[in-house]
Amino acid sequence: MEKIFVSLLVVVVLFLISLTATSSAVSSDSPFVVAHKKVSLNRLKSGSDQVSVSIDIYNQGSATAYDVSLTDDSWTPDVFDLLSGNISRTWERLNAGSIVSHSFVLESKVKGLFYGAPAVIKFRIPTKTALQEAFSTPILPLDILSDRPPEKKFEWVSY
Secondary structure, eight states: OHHHHHHHHHHHHHHHHHHHHHHHHHHSOOOOEEEEEEEEEEEOTTSOEEEEEEEEEEEOSSSOEEEEEEEOOOSOTTTEEEEESOSEEEEEEEOTTOEEEEEEEEEEOOOEEEOOOOOEEEEEOTTOSSOEEEEBOOOOOEEETOSOOOOOSOOOOOO
């Protein structure tokens, strides 16, 4: 139930940000970057937790963002090993109204709560010299290697 509530809350926040972006985009010709960070935990048979991270970046503005870079460096190497992908990525441009996604997979053998920071997105606007910065949505604390029973994704009941 908590996951459904959090997902609904994120959708509402993104919708409200989208409305704000739409109203501000009408008055100015600029990009408006919004990012949503999603994380899922899976217990592996090896006794570690696999952390799958996915970040969607939206340009809700009316102009292209250039030299877009994503960095998600809150995954400390003493707690997490990178299994696949990279914690950073760059794109030459993010056109108005477009979406890009990035994902990577980590593994942790360290038990405890982990509080991850939002990912950082930097981009350039041709009319400004300074890089612009945006942040992804935060994630809920991850209870790594907790003593929880394994989740059953599908339960078949026969009568």
